[in-house]
Amino acid sequence: MKPPRSGRPGASHGSHGGPGSPNRGGPQGGRDAPRGFRPPDDGRDPRRSERGGNPGGFAGHHGRGGGQPQRFQPGEQSRRREGGGAAHPGPRPGLETPRGALWLYGQHAVAAALANPARRLRRLLVTEEAEAALAARLTPPWSVQPERVERGRLDGLLGRDAVHGGIALLADPLATPPLAQALERPGPLLVLDQVTDPRNVGAILRSAAAFGAAAVIVQDRNAPEETGALAKAASGALESLPLLRAVNVARTLIALKAASVWVVGLDAGAAQPLSGLALAGRRIALVLGAEHEGLRRLTRETCDELSKLEMPGGMNSLNVSAAATVALYEIGRRNE
Template identity: 50%
Template sequence: MARKGGHRPAGGNPNRPRFWGRHAVYAALDNPARTVRKLWITHEAAREIVLPDGVPVTYADVADLARLVPSDAPHQGIVAEVDPLEDIWLADLLAEVGDAGDARPLVVLDQVTDPHNVGAILRSAAAFDAVGIVTQDRHAPPESGTVARAASGALELVPWVRVVNLARALGEIAEAGFWRVGLTGAADATLAQAIGTSGRIALVLGAEGEGMRQNTEAHCDALARLPISARIESLNVSNAAAIALYAVASREAR
């Protein structure tokens, strides 16, 4: 039965990530690599899915679910407590890249810390069939409900590699045959010029405002800019990533 009286639903571990919203929770439930520890759900939302076997389910009302997630988070009547996914090694990800004809892009983020941006980039990476994303382990957000919500299910689909040293990782990426293109508004070349018409591309993007660090730029093969109007200084990093991924994907369509 749904709990009444405005009490927080019992159980759960506040140290584990909590996902909310249908896309994020359904994708987590569908991912065999993800362990879902507990579900809270309204009776109305429960009528729309087949509840998984072996996962404890607590029925709760909308107000109670709102107490499990950040303020004003659109939980859509369902919240899940999950274990983080197991770490992925960069060498293992690069080993999964196919032959020379495999032109799927790779996304590298240099100190992009906003979980909304990382989630949106994961969504774009899934949409354009990216190999995965690479971030630093200490300067990127952890898995969270905010990332999962912004990713709209893509957190379960796109491999996310965390590395200690981004410069060293960019070296490994080059050895795997990727042409590393760093996006910066100060570049002379446009993105279309830098990516050419074929080959593997690793798109490197820095945080908003600060951009890529100097050492990261030094480990790129080319620097490029998006040809945006002079009326605006720059784009949100997630918007820039989406445009850049489209540009790489559209080479095959030309």
Template identity: 40%
Template sequence: MAGNSQRRGAIRKSSKGATVGSGGRVKRGLEGKGPTPKAKDRPNHKAYKAVQRAQKESQARPRRKQAGSEAEWVAGRNSVVEVLREGVPVTGVYVAEGAERDGRLREAFALAAERGLSLAEVSRGEMDRMTGGAVHQGLAARLPAYEYAHPDDLLERAREAGEPPLVVALDSVTDPRNLGAIVRSAAGFGAHGVLIPERRAAGMTASAWKTSAGAAARVPVAQTVNLVRQLKAYQDAGCMVVGLAADGDVSLPDLDLADGPLVVVVGSEGKGLGRLVAETCDQLVSIPMSNQLESLNAGVAASVALYAIARARG
């Protein structure tokens, strides 16, 4: 029977004392605890752990080098031979199946062997794809993405050498041959590095490497997202920033602070210095010319200025 107290489990034993209702037992649980913390602020949430992991990685990751966007292909027999002669960094040389063996191809093979570079044979269709349809003449070389320095590295390089910093900054110089020429002059006249913007400016391509005649392997090139902001950072670090301009207030021979920490800004080939860059410079310096109608391109102007500064520094 349902009420048979002798049957096991038929009657539930009462607990000691009165049973507390939900209103008293979970009163605190019903009270508000404020807004729910964001996922990234809750220690047990995966978003919080992801943020902590990213912070640790950023602290451990070196900031010194940043790679360029992607590797570059050099196509054509003359072009490949030139980059191999000039010591441009190359990761591999590729020849198309059935390519005619001539003097340039044999020289490319010999240069690749001297440098210990891998030599691979691919189909013409594969080479067309790798080089983006360029006229490759059955020969191509692959260049790795250039590793740009951090802007602060240029000042550290000067400190390590015990010398006042000398940096060349380029404002929208778009010709890679001018960039290569400036890197070569920077190496020849004791500059500690070259600074370029990330956008709307020439990068360290094969053409820039060739024009630098190997100097790009000795002088670091740094990139910056915002040139004006970086120039101000150099000023805060104690550098004087001078811009080369045809209508400059000071003539280059009269630059009396050339032996101190210095940043020389070179403008673009057509428009020269941008307005904000010119306003940021401490001084605008002109190169005296016998004919006011004549002008110098960016590469030559930088070379002349660096030569004058090198003389002032003794």
């Protein structure tokens, strides 16, 4: 007679982005949180509603049907659990990132996403300390139920290099607005020609929001996707400043010129400094290239003007995000 076989439960693992390399928007990876979480009682995805309705618990982001979104107070799961409710003490199975979704992390990025009605939210994972900090920053209730986790579980989900601060939000990417909509906003525009580092793009978004830019435009193929690392570097600016994706940078510059925008490319080899250009009273599109390659030939040829930043200290180049900040300040100063 054969002895009965014993087994142990399996675990599923997914991956999602951790930070990329300093100069490239590289692949991201990480393990999912540990095993042992209970599935929803009815076996269905609690985020989905019937056809035509809003996502369960997250309604109101798309403006259709379903009534008011359900909102949750910090610590509500623990109180429900103590009272015999069905709340879960931590993440349920399936922490792998659903197709098309991403994990945002860090207090600034998550708080801004929670406050953005255009962002579709799925899950909010927090440590006890991070939940209290979030409540101090953004007054509850929130439109997604917080799930309490240990910091190590977030390390496993996001990767140990992700500075998450004990908080992560699963969300859908924002929709890309058309160029015409961005032109309706006041302020200069920034066009990034094959800038591939997500941290640089995020930092440029942050500076652009700080100096009142209308939008940031990147190339569709040679630019980072919306990721947690990009959103973390943007420090909330991703939720307030449009990020557009252009199939062809040169054609986009031509469209901007047709809309009476003066297109200025930053090029270290230009003869004219930015401070010497007649910027006052003009709508400006500032074009920046990758740190090592700079602007491509066709991009340079399409600009109305090429200029450089004056650097009397002896350095002949800056990080692209630092160059964007200096140039935005100069444009704003000349248009006061």
